[in-house]
Structures are given as structure tokens and as C-alpha cells.
Amino acid sequence: MSGLLGLGAPVTSIVLGLLTASLFLALRRLVLGPSLPDRVVALDLMSMLSVGILATYAIAAGQPALLDVALAIALVSFLATVGFARYTERAARSPGGRPHA
Amino acid sequence: MREAAAAALLVVGAITMLLAALGVTRMPDLLTRMQTTAKASTLGVGCAALAAAVYFGELSVTVRAIAVIGFVFLTTPVAAHAIARAGYFAGICLDPRTAPDELGAGVIGRDAPGAREPDEPPASDGGAPPP
Numbered sequence: 001m002s003g004l005l006g007l008g009a010p011v012t013s014i015v016l017g018l019l020t021a022s023l024f025l026a027l028r029r030l031v032l033g034p035s036l037p038d039r040v041v042a043l044d045l046m047s048m049l050s051v052g053i054l055a056t057y058a059i060a061a062g063q064p065a066l067l068d069v070a071l072a073i074a075l076v077s078f079l080a081t082v083g084f085a086r087y088t089e090r091a092a093r094s095p096g097g098r099p100h101a
Numbered sequence: 102m103r104e105a106a107a108a109a110l111l112v113v114g115a116i117t118m119l120l121a122a123l124g125v126t127r128m129p130d131l132l133t134r135m136q137t138t139a140k141a142s143t144l145g146v147g148c149a150a151l152a153a154a155v156y157f158g159e160l161s162v163t164v165r166a167i168a169v170i171g172f173v174f175l176t177t178p179v180a181a182h183a184i185a186r187a188g189y190f191a192g193i194c195l196d197p198r199t200a201p202d203e204l205g206a207g208v209i210g211r212d213a214p215g216a217r218e219p220d221e222p223p224a225s226d227g228g229a230p231p232p
Contacts, residue, residue, distance in 0.1 A: 011108040018115040022122035029125045029134070037188030041135050044180060045125055048142035051169070052118055055149035056111060059156050067153060067165040074146075074169060078176040085183035092191035 012060040019053045040084045047077030107156035114148030117141050130196040131188045139181035146173045 023046060030042035051070045058066035124137030147170050154166035189204065 011111060015111045015115040018119050022119045025119075025122035025126045035131065035188065035191070035193050037131050037184050037191065037193060038134065040184050041131065041138055042125060044184070045121060045138040045142055048138075048146055048173070048177075049118055049122070051146050051173070052114060052142075052149040055146070055153045055166075055169075056115075058153050059107065059111070064153070064157050064159070064162040064165070067150070067162065067169060070150070071165065071169050071172065074173055074176070078172075078180050081180040082183050085180070085187040088184075089187035089190050092187070 009060075012056055015056050016053065016060070019049055019056065023049050023053075036084070036088055040081060040088075044077055044081045047073055047080075103155055103158060107152040110148045110152035110155060114145040114152065117148065118145035121145060130199070131193045132185055132199070133196065135181050135185050135188075139177050143173055143177045146170070 026042050026045045026049060030039050030046070033039040033042055051074050054066050054070040054073070058064055058070075118141065121138045121141030124141060125134045128134040128137055150166040150169040150173075154163040157163075195202070
């Protein structure tokens with residue numbers, strides 16, 4: 001690809017660098033997060049960041065098919081978040097108490 | 102021209118996502134972290150997908166980008182609400198500045214999360230929330 005947004009052009013490189021820095025910040029919360037919902041939030045943010053990275057790389061590489069991958073990741077991350085939420089809420093309401101707080 | 106618009110959208114989306122990551126790192130408790138990431142990452146993904154649609158300018162790419170944007174805009178609030186509710190009932194530590202805690206004051210006893218289903222009426226019959 002040529003032009004302003006081609007591979008190796010400054011804009012996509014800067015954007016990919018910013019998104020990678022955001023991934024590391026979210027990874028910090030994923031490792032440090034004091035409770036399970038904090039880690040789920042960090043995972044959700046990381047999947048959203050990968051969607052953004054894929055859209056940016058689709059532009060950088062000139063491959064529009066990568067948007068399909070982005071859509072699939074968005075679908076799976078929603079299902080994962082809702083599944084974690086249901087599991088956490090059910091576990092918290094069971095007589096066992098508050099396992100992950 | 103189209104490339105310049107796509108570049109501007111990409112930069113705005115990347116900065117918004119960086120703000121979301123900063124929020125999830127710096128915010129004090131789960132609810133504030135969650136609202137930061139939900140709003141900012143939605144806008145960031147929307148900007149990135151819109152940049153792809155503008156840059157390629159084909160019908161198939163635009164349809165896919167609109168599908169990504171619509172799906173993220175529909176599902177992110179639902180997921181954020183689900184995880185916030187689950188975290189609340191799991192008894193996470195709220196920031197002490199959380200001022201109106203109507204769910205904890207009127208529906209469940211905040212001291213004993215999960216002790217009572219939220220559909221059940223509160224124990225006090227006068228309508229006054231338990232202290």
C-alpha cells in the first residue's frame with residue numbers, strides 16, 4: 001500500500017503503538033485487579049483493544065477481510081463477559097457466600 | 102482527502118482507547134473502571150471501524166464496519182451492566198465517595214450481599230430502609 005496510511009507510514013505505526021501501550025495498561029489491571037469482576041473488565045477492554053488493533057491493521061495492510069476477525073472477536077468477548085457475570089452473580093447468591101470479592 | 106479523514110479518525114480512536122486503558126488503571130473501584138472502559142472503548146472501536154470504512158470506501162467493507170459498530174454499541178452497555186451488577190452482588194469494595202447507594206440501602210442489605218434476593222421485599226414493613 002502507498003500513501004498516507006500505508007504500511008510503515010507514521011500514522012498507523014503511531015496508532016498501533018498507542019493501542020499496544022493501552023494493552024499493557026489493561027494487562028496491568030488484569031494481573032493486579034483485586035477481584036474477579038475487575039479482571040473481567042480488563043479482559044473486556046483487551047478484546048475491544050484487539051478489535052481496534054485489527055481495524056487499524058486492516059488499513060495498514062490493505063486487507064479488509066480482517067474486519068471479519070474483528071467482528072468475531074467482538075461477538076466472543078460479549079459472550080465471555082456475560083458468562084462471567086452470570087457465573088459471578090450466581091456464585092455470590094448461593095449459600096456458599098462471596099467467593100471472589 | 103479520504104486518507105486524511107481516515108487518519109484523523111484512527112488517531113481519535115486510539116487516543117480514546119488509551120484514555121480507557123488509563124481509566125481502568127487509575128480509577129478507584131470497579132464501577133468507575135467499568136463505566137470508563139465501556140464508554141471510551143465503544144467510542145474507540147467505533148472510530149477505528151469508521152476509519153476502515155472511510156479508507157477502503159467499498160460497499161462490503163462499509164457494511165462490515167457498520168456491523169462491527171452496531172454490534173459493539175448494542176452489546177457493550179449490556180455487558181457492562183451485567184458485570185457491574187454481578188460485582189455489586191459479589192460484594193466488591195465500593196469507593197467511599199459513592200454517594201447514592203439506593204440498591205444497597207433499599208433492596209439488599211449492603212452488609213450481607215446475597216443474603217436476600219432483590220425481588221423479595223425488604224424486611225422493614227414501613228418502607229424505611231434498614232440502617
